[in-house]
Amino acid sequence: MTARAVRRPVATGVLLAVAAVLLVVSVTVAVTIGPADLAPLDVWRSVADHLATLGGSGPAEPALGVLRDGIVWEIRLPRVLTAAAVGAGLAVAGGVMQGLTRNPLADPYLLGLSSGASLGAVAVLVLGVGVLLPVAAFAGAVVAMVAALSLAGSLGRLTPARTILAGLAVAQLCAAGTSFVIFWSATGDSYREILAWLMGSLAGADWPAVAIAGGAVVVLGTGLALQGRTLDAFAFGDTAASALGIDVNRTRWTMLTVVALLTGALVAVSGSIGFVGLILPHAVRLVIGAGHRRLLPLSALLGATFLVWADTAARTVFEPRELPVGIVTAFLGAPVFALLLWRRRSAAGDLA
Amino acid sequence: MSLRLEGVRWSVAGRSILDGVTATAPGARLTGLLGPNGAGKSSLLRAVSGVLTPDAGAVNLDGTDLLTLARRERARRVALVEQEAAATVPLTVSEAVLVGRTPHASRWGGMTADDDAAVAAAIAEAGVADLADRSLATLSGGERQRAHLARALAQDPQLLLLDEPTNHLDVHARIELLDLLGRLTDRGVTVVAALHDLNLAAAACDHVILLDAGRVAAEGTADQVLRPEVLEPVYRVRCHVLTHPITGRPVLTFS
Numbered sequence: 001m002t003a004r005a006v007r008r009p010v011a012t013g014v015l016l017a018v019a020a021v022l023l024v025v026s027v028t029v030a031v032t033i034g035p036a037d038l039a040p041l042d043v044w045r046s047v048a049d050h051l052a053t054l055g056g057s058g059p060a061e062p063a064l065g066v067l068r069d070g071i072v073w074e075i076r077l078p079r080v081l082t083a084a085a086v087g088a089g090l091a092v093a094g095g096v097m098q099g100l101t102r103n104p105l106a107d108p109y110l111l112g113l114s115s116g117a118s119l120g121a122v123a124v125l126v127l128g129v130g131v132l133l134p135v136a137a138f139a140g141a142v143v144a145m146v147a148a149l150s151l152a153g154s155l156g157r158l159t160p161a162r163t164i165l166a167g168l169a170v171a172q173l174c175a176a177g178t179s180f181v182i183f184w185s186a187t188g189d190s191y192r193e194i195l196a197w198l199m200g201s202l203a204g205a206d207w208p209a210v211a212i213a214g215g216a217v218v219v220l221g222t223g224l225a226l227q228g229r230t231l232d233a234f235a236f237g238d239t240a241a242s243a244l245g246i247d248v249n250r251t252r253w254t255m256l257t258v259v260a261l262l263t264g265a266l267v268a269v270s271g272s273i274g275f276v277g278l279i280l281p282h283a284v285r286l287v288i289g290a291g292h293r294r295l296l297p298l299s300a301l302l303g304a305t306f307l308v309w310a311d312t313a314a315r316t317v318f319e320p321r322e323l324p325v326g327i328v329t330a331f332l333g334a335p336v337f338a339l340l341l342w343r344r345r346s347a348a349g350d351l352a
Numbered sequence: 353m354s355l356r357l358e359g360v361r362w363s364v365a366g367r368s369i370l371d372g373v374t375a376t377a378p379g380a381r382l383t384g385l386l387g388p389n390g391a392g393k394s395s396l397l398r399a400v401s402g403v404l405t406p407d408a409g410a411v412n413l414d415g416t417d418l419l420t421l422a423r424r425e426r427a428r429r430v431a432l433v434e435q436e437a438a439a440t441v442p443l444t445v446s447e448a449v450l451v452g453r454t455p456h457a458s459r460w461g462g463m464t465a466d467d468d469a470a471v472a473a474a475i476a477e478a479g480v481a482d483l484a485d486r487s488l489a490t491l492s493g494g495e496r497q498r499a500h501l502a503r504a505l506a507q508d509p510q511l512l513l514l515d516e517p518t519n520h521l522d523v524h525a526r527i528e529l530l531d532l533l534g535r536l537t538d539r540g541v542t543v544v545a546a547l548h549d550l551n552l553a554a555a556a557c558d559h560v561i562l563l564d565a566g567r568v569a570a571e572g573t574a575d576q577v578l579r580p581e582v583l584e585p586v587y588r589v590r591c592h593v594l595t596h597p598i599t600g601r602p603v604l605t606f607s
Contacts, residue, residue: 229451229457230454232443232447232451233454235442235451236441236448239403239432239434240432240434242401242403242423243401243403243434244427244451244454244455244507245423245427245428245454245455246423246454247423289442289443289444289447290442291444291447
């Protein structure tokens with residue numbers, strides 16, 4: 001029995017280490033992919049140069065040459081790192097939502113956040129105040145979250161089903177608003193920009209985007225991922241969680257608010273990338289089980305790797321044309337999700 | 353660690369569910385909470401475990417007022433195993449038992465040596481060591497009941513509340529459960545179990561509280577409470593009491 005109790009954490013540590021190595025390798029390799037001759041080591045050489053420059057002792061001339069160094073440091077690395085941060089954040093947010101609502105189909109978009117963020121961003125894009133885009137998306141997400149939760153709360157106790165329905169209502173309203181704004185005032189350029197943004201794209205990701213998404217993931221995502229034990233208690237139902245000394249309503253509202261803030265920050269830099277928050281926690285759960293202490297960190301690492309590769313595919317498969325990454329995640333995610341559903345059903349059938 | 357209830361009232365939407373319950377569950381004993389459907393058994397257990405807050409009354413465990421105790425403090429003393437406890441929880445048994453450590457864990461905490469020891473002890477005591485790595489969803493009713501009991505034991509409670517713990521258990525599993533509850537009371541845990549099966553209560557309970565429409569209809573030893581003149585008006589059945597030829601405890605038949 002002691003052996004059992006000890007074996008688990010070790011296995012978890014190994015899984016996390018493997019996933020972390022996979023992520024670092026993926027980031028490195030993904031940066032080299034594209035129209036320029038780069039080796040994985042070049043990536044690290046560039047990183048070392050720039051870190052040294054930040055430290056005040058950098059070389060006058062980058063080792064890779066100005067052009068290739070610029071491709072690594074100014075274009076590809078921020079984009080790949082943003083993809084990693086957004087993927088990790090969406091996966092954690094999805095896993096937490098599913099745990100809190102005991103609804104396996106919950107994801108960060110459940111509360112209408114992405115639609116709210118989209119509406120905020122589209123309004124700003126159309127008004128031409130591009131600088132405020134992340135702020136507007138963030139504000140839209142928070143407004144949508146508050147609207148959805150208030151609606152759910154005003155109907156009575158904040159049950160999972162009510163939360164989902166209220167989120168759907170808000171999402172529909174925001175989507176209608178977004179469509180209206182596009183229909184009313186879009187012109188050639190802004191139209192395409194708005195569409196790319198709505199489908200989710202990392203094309204414009206720069207270092208500020210890395211800072212926004214990465215900061216949100218490090219602060220909010222880590223905070224959520226450390227709540228695994230509380231989320232495990234939620235799995236037994238509100239009554240059991242309450243009898244375990246958890247203030248069920250307060251804890252749920254607090255964590256949903258953090259999820260909303262995290263999602264708002266991610267949507268602000270990437271647009272509405274779907275399926276990551278739904279697929280990754282499910283896939284991980286099938287392999288290692290539903291214990292949140294392992295599920296959340298592993299989902300974060302694999303979600304990061306997943307989105308790094310999805311975005312790499314989005315920018316290279318139809319070169320020189322680029323797909324919004326949300327289309328790639330939907331193409332990859334939807335069939336996987338259908339497969340998961342199907343396998344779940346047959347597993348349940350075996351048990352019955 | 354006796355549990356003392358004093359005028360506990362609770363109503364929902366104007367309907368009185370608990371209508372001034374005053375009763376005592378003696379320390380380190382198995383107390384049966386009896387009564388027809390809707391008598392308020394589950395609500396009373398929820399009130400004691402802090403899941404619901406009574407409108408009035410006092411709940412004392414060995415002199416400590418449970419109602420004014422902080423949630424976590426209360427959860428370190430009182431554990432609840434629900435009726436039909438969630439069957440679809442996709443955790444393994446050992447993960448589920450670890451959840452019982454929630455009130456003892458720090459807000460951001462990982463596993464501690466205390467957790468490990470308590471989980472191992474609870475798993476051993478509830479007899480689920482063989483099941484530790486199985487998913488709760490794959491267990492039989494009796495196995496799942498023991499797993500939920502192990503989770504409650506990991507809370508290290510002074511007072512253990514069970515809501516219909518023998519539902520869906522076969523005869524063998526029932527006897528095993530009662531043996532386990534007996535071992536718990538032997539080591540000082542106060543156990544209160546809501547029961548439908550009056551014969552089970554007659555055979556196993558040291559003390560019996562009979563609820564009817566949110567009030568205590570009778571309280572005392574099984575011999576005192578499980579009598580036709582007490583049970584018949586509450587359950588609205590004809591009742592006969594025999595004496596068990598070996599144990600000498602009451603055996604009830606109904607018509």
